[in-house]
Amino acid sequence: MPLLLLAFTSGPSIAQDRPAQGTLRLTDTLPMDTSVRRGKLPNGFAYFIRHNKEPKDRVVMYLATKVGSILETDSELGLAHFLEHMQFNGTKHFPKNELVDYLQRAGVRFGSDLNAYTSFDETVYQLPIPSDDPELLKNGLQVLRDWAQDALLENEEIDKERGVVLNEMLGGRGAQQRMRDQYFPMILNQSRYAQRLPIGTKEIIESFDHETLRSFHRAWYRPNLQALIVVGDIDVIAMETQIKALFADLENPDDAPAREKYSIPLNGKNQFMAVTDPEMPQTVVQVIVKHPEEEVTTVADYRMQLAKALFNQMASARFAELIRQSDPPFIQGGGSIGGFLRGLDAFTMYLSAKPGEMRRGFEAVVTEFERIRRHGFTDTELERAKNNFLTSVESAYAERDKRKSESYVESYLNHFLEGENVLSNDDQYRLGRQLLGTVTLDDVNTLGKQYYTDSNRDILIMAPEKDKDSLPDESTVNGWLASIQKTEIAPYDDNMADAQLLETLPPAGSVVSKVDRPELGVTELTLSNGVKVVLKPTDFKNDEISITAFSPGGTALYNDSDFLSAAYAATVVGGSGLGPFDATQLTKYLSGRKVSVRPYVAERSEGFSASSGRKDLQTAFELIYGYFTVPRLDMDVFQGYMQRIKASLANRLDDPNAVFSDTINAVLYNNNIRRTSMTVEQADLVDPSRAFDIFKERFADASDFTVTIVGSFTEAEIMPLLLQYLGGLPSTYRVEEAPDLGIYPPEKGMQRTVHVGKEQKSSVRLYYFGDYNYSETENMQLDALESILNIKLIERLREAESGVYGVSANASYAKYPQHKYSFSIAYGTSPDKVEPLMASAIDEINKIKQHGPQQVDIDKFVSEQKRQLEVQLRENGFWLGHLSNSYQNNEDPAYILRYLDELNKVTAENVKTVANKYLVEDRLFRFVLMPETRDVP
Structure with a gap:
């Protein structure tokens, strides 16, 4: 290898085989980040603390322990993972389910924020919390301290959790796992790893003795196998002091087993x-x-x-x-x-x-x-x-x-574990x-x-x-x-095109109106060709600019015979390259540039999404202009794409979930082609020439496009690009509006059961549909109902009845083409629990309809929304979506500034009212996926 003589812009140079003053050799150990404060307590407990200001007033805490399924004996299979579950079911300072309850009241969401995982070699717990509340920060550390060694592991809670873990195991069963059970021993070379899947076995989970779990906990949950990682908007020195005080009394058992390190030996075989x-x-x-x-x-x-x-x-x-x-x-x-x-x-x-x-x-x-x-x-x-x-x-x-605190955690975890x-x-x-x-x-x-x-x-x-x-x-x-x-194989031919993306540009447009919205930090522009531009410069990122655009129209303007061609129009064109470049040449042309532009044609609109850094913003606008003016149709790409689509669909209905999904859509939408999954036969209905024509039609007139741009730019920097590339787009000033296609579920609910699948497991989907009173207040109440039902269903179906691993409630509402809503509940369980759990879910709904929700659950929703909004208001992606959706729905985007006040309108009576208005028994659709056959006792 030749001598390497490299100079940093500052700092040492790198040399390979001879020492020099101030050099860093290739043989030198990689330097460790000094921005993280590291330490180890006398008991062996390690910690990593880093101050990071993004997001503001937030901190993420992780507890890592070098304990995974690989350490289990044959009688303990699945207990490392089971123990992870039990940490949420009672600890010294948070008995039973008080931990989840306390954190929910602080705005922390169970599952998405508060979570954990178990692998072969480690178990890791995560807790992201606000750091601007000293009491909450103190209690957050206490949670981690409890997780380290103070799980209660009560008999009753252990027995209740068996059903939850068995349902998690059941949910994972299917073709992939059945095949994995066969091939894992081979690809893992018959090593211990092949016999230690973290989920464990049904037999052990159903029957292990309580004391066996406690013994596993005592043996392995010990400070010399653990580390705490804290990254966020905190005082590092103060945090270190608290960690030392709180974790110093963790004890290593006198008879602690050695923590062996296992590996997968190479066997030299094929x-x-x-x-x-x-x-x-x-x-x-x-x-x-x-x-x-x-x-x-x-x-x-x-x-x-x-x-x-x-x-x-x-x-x-x-x-x-x-x-x-x-x-x-x-x-x-x-x-x-x-x-x-x-x-x-x-x-x-x-x-x-x-x-x-x-x-x-x-x-x-x-x-x-x-x-x-x-x-x-x-x-x-x-x-x-x-x-x-x-x-x-x-x-x-x-x-x-501007790095998020979460982004640092993985590297510190890897340092501790590896x-x-x-x-x-x-x-x-x-x-x-x-x-x-x-x-x-x-x-x-x-x-x-x-x-x-x-x-x-x-x-x-x-x-x-x-x-x-x-x-x-x-x-x-x-x-x-x-x-x-x-076989003789020819070398690769790197086919490159020597061309410019755009040969000519039209005369630049001009600004015909400008409205400043200082309360939002937004400027609204109308260009001379009718294009509307919404600008929001931010300092949330140093080099991130995000763009989205919409125009009314979409596939709704085309009849059913043209629907698939319209639906695939943007895919056909987007995969064909642009201007003088085919798709491969375009990829090569854009190498080294931080830029992406994707056109779309949806049901009621068309448009594009784009992103770039400041240096490549002009390229982004060139690409946008190109999709309007010089799109391509590459028949080779189209034919190949449709071949792959048809091949992927050939055996699709062998998957029980696909059959279930198709049945639901067929019942709800009467087999309408716009609401069904594509079949192999339907793939032939996509006409590439018609798709290309439709794409050109959708992007022939820029006058009704609204373009939203958020990120690290100034108005002065971006204005010439707006005028040249957006202001120069063609406009015919046509007036279009997506029609109401009238595709809605039946007014009266029904039940449908589908029998398909080899595994003894079931899926349940409950839906409510109907007309909706769309308004800011109504939307807020329905969102609250969704959040509250999620809490109640987890408490009832998972924690109280041990019948599910996960359950979710979801509310959605639309302003156009008609004011409509849908409300769904979904969970998986065993076939014998389908009916009782469905009755329990409906019972929880009826409790809210009869008595309204409890105030504590309303408080959890309000707290969660406030805490989420604090972070979202500092994110480009949130503002891009909020602004674009507001203009598309003809709503005032300043609503977001009133959002916290609107939260005060969430009351038990208001939520009870929307529950009675929309969760109507007559509109309930019940869909159940059952296995082909039941187990015979």
């Missing part, structure tokens, strides 16, 4: 397995070549990680080209180099095969990687990949003072920039030869059971591989 299942809708093939894990501890290791990232990016681009062919060899295909599981890395190839074309797809994937192994990538491919990587590095660095050092924002930027320049084409091409080897290789085929007799055996697949080895 392995093969084909598994089938009647509910598997596609044939999927994976080729996994395992290698010893390469730890990232030195600067040289980090450089090699960059090379792997470039390899994966270039390989992905190759396969993106392959699927744009008129007759692509597979539905999806590709491969990459990455981590596998404890102690192993892997080179993985995969494909989803078209029906009857597994060999063709397999050979196409393997041939492409054989091409890479023999001939490598090209200089131009590497240059584009480096440009893309550099753009991402620079973008991340530009946002370093020992890898965490680079600071500055080091990540400097090392990324400087090492990138030293990665050569030979470095990247060598990876193909290093990882694509013929040892420790697993070939796994997963297919529909009806194809079982036609699947190849190991010798047949080995024959395919041998044939490819003997």
Whole structure:
């Protein structure tokens, strides 16, 4: 390897094989981020604390413990995960369900904010809370302290939680898990990991002794296996003082078992397995070549990680080209180099095969990687990949003072669990920039030869059971591989176009009206061609500009015979390239640019969404202008896309969930083509020429477009681009309005049960539909009803009756084309509990209808909304959606400024009123998915 002499813009340089004053060698250990305060208490408890101001007045706390399913004995299978559940069912300072109740009253949502996970090797708990309330912050730490060692594990609560975990297990059962049970021992080389899935076994969960769980807790929940990660808008020194005071008395048991580190040994064998299942809708093939894990501890290791990232990016681009062919060899295909599981890395190839074309797809994937192994990538491919990587590095660095606290947690977790050092924002930027320049084409091409080897290789085929007799055996697949080895494969031809996206631009438009909305920080412009522009400059991000646009119209303007062509119009055009570039050439043209533009045609509108950094904002506007004026239709891309669509739909109805979904839509919307899932036969109804014409029609007139732009720009900076690219768009000043298609559910509810599926599990969907009194106040009350019912249903169906793992209530309402609402409840359970749980759910609804909700549940909703809004008001995405939706619904966007006042209108009586108005028994639709057959006792 040649001598590397790199200079940072500031800081040390990098040299490879000779010392120099102030240099950082490739052999040096990666520096650890000094912005995080680290420590370890005498009992072994570790902590990581970092001040971070985004989001303001918020902190995220994580408790990590090196305890997972891998530590379980044969009589403890599933107990690490079960113990995770029990932490929410009673701790020393928060008995029974008081923890969830307390945090909900503080605005923390169970499941989305407050959560945890268990894996093979660790269990991690997360708690994001406000940091501007000292009492709440103190109690938040107490929650983590309780999780560390003070779970109560009461008999009654353990027995209640068995049903919850069994329902979680049941929900995961299906084709994927049934096949996984067969192939896991192979791909995990018969290691301990193959027998220690975190979910455990039904037999153990149903019957383990209470004391067994307590013993597991005592043995493994101990400070020398734990760490606390705290990142947010907090005083680091004060937080460290509190942690020391609160966690210092955690004790390690005298007879604590050793925490062994398990691995997956390489066996030096090539392995093969084909598994089938009647509910598997596609044939999927994976080729996994395992290698010893390469730890990232030195600067040289980090450089090699960059090379792997470039390899994966270039390989992905190759396969993106392959699927744009008129007759692509597979539905999806590709491969990459990455981590596998404890102690192993892997080179993985995969494909989803078209029906009857597994060999063709397999050979196409393997041939492409054989091409890479023999001939490598090209200089131009590497240059584009480096440009893309550099753009991402620079973008991340530009946002370093705007990074969300959550984004730091994963790296600190990884440091605690794996020992890898965490680079600071500055080091990540400097090392990324400087090492990138030293990665050569030979470095990247060598990876193909290093990882694509013929040892420790697993070939796994997963297919529909009806194809079982036609699947190849190991010798047949080995024959395919041998044939490819003997085949002459040409080098890759990097087809690039030397052109400009736009040849000419029209004269710029002008501003004909301007309205400032200082209360919103918004400026409303009308341009000379009728385009309306809503500007909201922000400082929420340093280099993020988001754009969305809409125009009334959409697929509703077209009859049913044209519907599918209209529905796929934007997909057809968006995948065809733009102007002088086909899709592949356009991707290459945009390499190194932080920009994305996507047109859409929805039911009642058309428009586009776009994003960019400041440097590439002009390119974004060029792309927007291009979709209006120089769209393309690439017949090869269209034909290939529709082939892949039809192939993916061929066995779709083998999936019970697809049958259930189709039944619901058929009942609710009388098989209307606009509300049904596409079939193979319907795919042929998409006419590419008609789709292209419809796209051009939808974007022929810009006069009724409203464009909303939010982000890091100034009005002065963006105005020339607005006038040139938006103000120059063609306008015919047509007047359009999406018609009411009259597609609504029946006025009277009904029940429908679908019997399909091999597993003894059921899904339930309850729906209410009808006319709606659309208003700010009514919307708020219905939102409150949704939130309150979510709380009550979890308390009843999950916590009290142990009948579900998850349950959700969802309210939605529409202003156009008519004021309508829908309210749904969804959960999965065992077949024998369908009717009693449905009765319980309806009983909870009736309680609210008869007595109104409890004030404590209203308070939880109000607290949650306030806390969410505090964060949302500092996010570009929130403002983009809020402003665009307000203008599309002809509503005053300043409503958001009154939102907190509107929350005061949420009362028990008002919620009771909307419950009685909309959750009407006569409008209730009950849909139940039951298995094909029940278990016979």
